[in-house]
Amino acid sequence: MKCVICGKEFSASAHARRKPKYCSAACKQKAYELRKKIGAKPDVKRARKKVTVPVSSGVDAELDKDTFERMRDGALIDTLRFNRDVLQQALGNPDTPASALAAISKQLIDVCKQIEDLEADDGDMLPASEELNDDAILTDLI
Template identity: 50%
Template sequence: MKCELCGKEFQPSGHGRPQKYCSKSCRQKADYRRKKNRPRDRNGKPPVKAVETKQKPEQDLDQRSFERMMDGSMLDILRDNRDLLLKAMADPTTPANALPAISRQLIDVCERIEALQGGGLTDLLDDEEDEVTDDVGASIV
């Protein structure tokens, strides 16, 4: 095999990544030349390579997502906590002895969310009862 820098024949060691250079000094010289030939900015520094980010396509906001955007930060934190606790409860790898503590934390977080929202389950049940009483007078044809 030939060295990419000096052209000298060499026998590769056969371990690890295939060798391109005959010696450590040729590898260092090639590295130095690559760095030297890189384009520079106005300050003489090599340009910073831009990191590509994969962006998800925009989705229509549902009511919950919109409320999360508009809520204060405490509600956001509590909701994130609630979601993590729910995932931990449903995860089969969660140890059984951790479930009671997780469930207590989940109940506490849900109660705090309800307190901050100024409502909760009882308000939802009251709304459903109103709907049922409004429909009682309807006749079946």
């Protein structure tokens, strides 16, 4: 193997977990200083982990870490929309058992109603408890 800094040939240790890039600690430190000086990041690309969420025996919804975090920290409407999509996928899947279709349909209708209610509420400027009253304006006080 060749060191990426000095080009010197070296042999890898049998106990190393990763393939070494540098022949010595000095070359490793020099590489660190060069990266820090130019602001570069190592060329290590990590694959995003996918989490499979079993919705039913026939439907799996795949989430990556970012999607899961947005769903967890996001608004209720986002979570409901995600649930709606998963339920629609389960309803359209031919592997979904016929005995589960009624329950899935009921859940889908409930989720759609909740989404509709939330979207309808967004148009109101004031909550129902704080209705606007038109009081008479006394112009002689102005």
